Amino acid sequence: xxxxxxxxxxxxxxxxxxxxxxxxxxxxHNSLFWYRQTMMRGLELLIYFNNxxxxxxxxxxxxxxxxxxxxxxxxxxxxxxxxxxxxxxYFCASSLQPGETQYFGPGTRLLVL
Amino acid sequence: xxQGEEDPQAxxxxxxxxxxxxxxxxxxxxxxQWYRQNSGRGLVHLILIRSNEREKHSGRLRVTLDxxxxxxxxxxxASRAADTASYFCATDGSNYKLTFGKGTxxxxxx
Numbered sequence: 121x122x123x124x125x126x127x128x129x130x131x132x133x134x135x136x137x138x139x140x141x142x143x144x145x146x147x148x149h150n151s152l153f154w155y156r157q158t159m160m161r162g163l164e165l166l167i168y169f170n171n172x173x174x175x176x177x178x179x180x181x182x183x184x185x186x187x188x189x190x191x192x193x194x195x196x197x198x199x200x201x202x203x204x205x206x207x208x209x210y211f212c213a214s215s216l217q218p219g220e221t222q223y224f225g226p227g228t229r230l231l232v233l
Numbered sequence: 234x235x236q237g238e239e240d241p242q243a244x245x246x247x248x249x250x251x252x253x254x255x256x257x258x259x260x261x262x263x264x265x266q267w268y269r270q271n272s273g274r275g276l277v278h279l280i281l282i283r284s285n286e287r288e289k290h291s292g293r294l295r296v297t298l299d300x301x302x303x304x305x306x307x308x309x310x311a312s313r314a315a316d317t318a319s320y321f322c323a324t325d326g327s328n329y330k331l332t333f334g335k336g337t338x339x340x341x342x343x
């Protein structure tokens with residue numbers, strides 16, 4: 121059974137470019153979470169969806185970040201324009217319901233030059 | 234702000250020894266979870282303990298929860314080199330948001 125799938129696994133881009141990260145949650149899971157991990161700030165929740173609806177986006181750093189979940193099997197996190205301080209590993213996770221065990225994808229390692 | 238704080242930040246032991254990591258948090262929780270992260274990989278869920286539970290076991294893992302002290306501990310018995318990883322506690326408070334600590338880096342020397 122496939123786990124959470126993220127793409128791309130690695131992304132190198134130049135400052136000012138648009139970056140789109142993708143996530144496919146585990147089938148049947150109703151909640152999806154986007155996290156960012158850096159050495160300085162650790163693991164931070166950016167946004168989470170329940171039944172495709174954004175529930176809490178208080179962790180989204182600024183207007184340059186946006187996330188969508190058009191259907192139960194796909195979500196995107198977009199950064200436009202990207203900046204060097206956005207360099208981090210971005211994780212997607214899903215769970216059956218909010219508050220239940222979260223299953224993490226392998227992450228996307230983003231480097232903005 | 235971080236809800237869970239792990240202690241110690243780093244722990245180095247010999248294979249076969251037990252490893253104990255602690256987690257303290259500030260506000261009331263629904264449950265507390267422990268995760269492991271190998272270098273360069275995603276997080277792997279280890280165990281979930283609910284606020285009305287005091288102890289839980291899973292294989293070589295034992296987790297305790299003391300809600301009066303707002304603390305939890307993760308014990309790994311008979312450690313192996315493959316247990317080398319970062320271990321995070323995550324608390325689930327209101328709104329079902331998980332808040333992670335900075336983690337404990339465990340090194341098990343063969």
